[in-house]
Amino acid sequence: MTDHRLNTSTELRGVAALVERANATLRMIATPALTQLALRCGLAVPFWRSGVNKWDGFLQLNDVAVLLFSSEFKLHLPGGPYDFPAPGIVAFASGSAEILLPIFLVLGLATRLAAFGLLVMTLVIQLTVPDGWPLHITWAAMALGIMAWGPGRIALDHWIGADKG
Known part of the structure; x- marks a missing residue:
């Protein structure tokens, strides 16, 4: 035994x-640096792809983007759903953010701020498409992870000393 x-x-x-x-x-x-880069790229891709589809050319929003915000997309708030206010402006702001913020994320420039911007967009998207929460919670978790742990060493923020955390 x-x-x-x-x-x-x-x-x-x-x-x-x-x-x-x-x-x-x-x-x-x-490594943490590779993990943080993967988080940044993983969060950037769906927003970038959506943003590219909103434009016909430089600063030229396509008609479909405006149509979606003026007639299809609704905010599902208590007592709603409600139309988006100023759909042309919201479509332009959304399309611009979906191009710029992913670029900042991939480069690792103003990374925490870019992740916060995409977190806010995710919350608005959740209010617009409530059934999409399984995907939206993933985006929110990625944005929160980037905000909490920063861009990592493979980032412009790190190289220029802009993110010490």
């Missing part, structure tokens, strides 16, 4: 050592 306990204890130590080696390898691959 002593041999069985000794054998089990030795096997457990071997498994623990194997798990620790695997964890060390994964820590080398998934």
Whole structure:
């Protein structure tokens, strides 16, 4: 019986050592800097793609974008749904933010502020498309992670010393 306990204890130590080696390898691959870059890019892509679809040319918003904000999109607030106020202005602001904020995120410039802007947009999108919460909560979590942990070392903010946190 002593041999069985000794054998089990030795096997457990071997498994623990194997798990620790695997964890060390994964820590080398998934560095904080790479993780933060992946978060920034992952959050930037859906907003960028949406923003690109709103424009026909430089500062030329397409008709579909304005139409969506004037007739299709509604704010689902208590007592609502409500129309968006000034749909042309909201469409322009939304389209501009969906282009500029992802660029800032990918570059890592004014990163926390860009993530906050996309968090606010996510909240408005949630009010517009309430059934989309599974995706929206993911965007919100990514934005909050970027705001909490910063841009990381692979970012202009880090290189110019603009983000010490």
